[in-house]
Amino acid sequence: MTWRSRTILALVIAALCAAVLAGIDWGLPARTSDQYLFGMRSAWTGAELAAYDRDRTSAAIGADVDRDPIDRSRGPITVNQDDQLRGQILRRYRLFSNQPDEMITFMALQQMNPADRDFDPRLYQYGGLWTYGVGALLKSAATVGLVELRADVAHYYDNPAAFGRFYIVARAYTLFWYAVLLIAVAMIARGLSGAGLPAITAAALVGLAPVVFATAHEAKPHLAGAALMCLACLGAARWIATGRHRDASLAGALCGLCAGMILSASVVAVLLLVMIFLRPGSARQRLAALALGITAMVAAYAITNPYVVIHLVNDRAALTSNFINTKAMYASGPIGASAIAAAWHFFKAASLPLLALGAAAIIAVLARRPRVMPIAVLLVAPALIVLVPFVVYAAQKPGEYARFAVYPVVVLAILGSVALSVISRAWMRLATAMLVCAAVAVFGTRAYVIAFAADTQHENTRLITAARLDALWHPGKTLQIFADPAPYSLPPVGLWRWRINLTLPTAPLTGDVVIRPVDDPRRQTIWVPGYTREVIDLGQPLAPITWANKPFELLIRDRAEAE
Helix, strand or coil: CCHHHHHHHHHHHHHHHHHHHHCCCCCCCCHHHHHHHCCCCCCCCHHHHHCCCCCCCCCCCCCCCCCCCCCCCCCCEECCCCHHHHHHHHHHHHHCCCCCCCHHHHHHHHHCEHHHCECCCCCCCECHHHHHHHHHHHHHHHHCCCCCCCCCHHHHHHCHHHHHHHHHHHHHHHHHHHHHHHHHHHHHHHHHHCCHHHHHHHHHHHHHCHHHHHHCCCCCCHHHHHHHHHHHHHHHHHHHHHCCHHHHHHHHHHHHHHHHHEHHHHHHHHHHHHHCCCCCCCHHHHHHHHHHHHHHHHHHHHHHCHHHHHHHHCCCHHHHHHHHHHHHHCCCCCHHHHHHHHHHHHHHHHCHHHHHHHHHHHHHHHHHCHHHHHHHHHHHHHHHHHHHHHHHCCCCCCHHHHHHHHHHHHHHHHHHHHHHHHCCCHHHHHHHHHHHHHHHHHHHHHHHHHHHHHHCCCCCHHHHHHHHHHHHCCCCCEEEECCCCCCCCCCCCCCCCCEEEECCCCCCCCCCEEEEECCCCCCCCCCCCCEEEEEECCCCCCCCCCCCCCCEEEEEEHHHHHC
C-alpha cells in the first residue's frame, strides 16, 4: 500500500472508532428511573436495597445462572408482591444496563476472590481472554481514578452512575478489538487484491455493517472473537506461504485465543485442518504442522482459561451448570422455520449491498484470480461452519441474535471489496466503492447511530413508555409481562402501584395492560378482542440488532384507559 492509501485507511478507521466512541455511554444505569419505580414514595437508599441482596457466589453454579428461577408454567406469577421481590427488581435497575447480557461479565468478576487466590469466573462460554481482560482494564482504570472499585455494593446502589463507568471500560475493550478487526480486514483484503482501495473499502464496509457497528457498542466478546478469527486466517495464510514450524504454531495459538475469547469462536480450529491441504508437501510435513497447530491451540486456550482445565480434571459442577444454562437459552426448533428466521436476521445484519458484493466476489474474483483461492478458502471455511448453528438455533430469536453472524458478515465484506479489483477503470472502482459504502451506511448504520444517541437522552423509548404506563395506571390494575423485570425488558414502572404478572409468552392475555419489547414496530399483532395496540418507537428508523432505544408494544384493555 502507498503512503496515501495507509493514511486514508488510518483516517477511515479513526472515524469509525470515533463514531462508536460517541455512543459508548448508551443505556447505562441511572437514578432517573426512581421517579417511576417508587412513585410518590421515598426512594430506597443503597443500604436499604442491599438488605434484600442474596449471596450470588457459589463454587458449583455458573455466574450467569439465575439463583431464584421463576416457574411460569403453572400460571401468572406476581413478581412484586412483597419488598423482597421488589428489592430484586430494583437491584437490576440500579446496576444493569439496557443490554441483557452485559452484566454477566461483572457477575463473573464478582465471583472471584483474589484474597483466597480464587480467580475462577464460573463463566466459560465467555473466555478468560475476555473476562480477565475486562478485569485488568477495570483495575487499571481504578488506579488512575477513572472508576471506583469497592466491595460495598450499597455504594453502587446509591450511585448507579459510578457502576455505569464499569460498562464504559468494558465497552472500550470491545472498541479496541473493533479497531483490530478493521486493521485485520484491511490486511486480508490487501493480500487478496494486491491494491489499497479494496483494503480501505473492506475496512469501511465491515465498520459500517449494522451487526458489526451495533456489536461494537456492547461489552460482549463476539466482536473480539471475530477479530481474532481474522488474525487466525492471516496466521494460517502465513504458514501456507512459508511452511515454517513457528508459523504453524502461531496459527494454532491464534485459534486457541479465539476460543479463549469466546467459546463459539472455537470453530476456527477448522483452519488448521484446511491449511495443511492448501500447501504442497509431504504427508509428514502436513501432519507435523497440524500437530504443532493443535498443540499451540490447546496451550493458548488452557493458559487463558485455566479453570476449565482444572474443572475438567476435578469437579465439573460449575462447567455443567454454565453450559446447561447456555444450552437452555439456545434450544433449536424446526429446521425449516429456523432457516427462514436465520436468513431474515442475516439479511438485516449484512444488508443487501454486502450480499451482492459477496456474490460478485465469488463469481469474478475467485474465477479470475486463482492465486487468491487459498486465502479465500481459509476465510470461507469457518464462516460456513458458523452458519450451521446460526440457522439451527435462529427460530424465535430477537434481532440481536444476528451477533452470531458477525464473522460471516465480515467475510462477505472482504470478498465483496476484493471484487472491486476486477473493475478495469480506476474511477469506476472508486465510484463503486463509495456507492456501496454509502448504501450500507444509509440503509443500515444510520438507524443504529440514531438508536444509540437516543438511548443516552431522556427522550428515549423506555422513559416515554414509563410515562405512558404511569398515565394508564389505576388502583388494582395488572400489568402482564413475559420476561423478568429489568431495564432491557421493561421500562421502569411503579412497583408499589401495578400488580405485575409474569407469564409465558404463549399464555393468554389477561392483564389490563400487556407490554413487550419488539424488533419491528410495523409487525401486526393478531387482533385480540377488547385490546387496543400502541407502539412507542419515536418514529425513527428500525434498528433491530440492538437493544438501544428498543420499541415497546402496549396492548391496552379497552376499559382500562377509560377508568
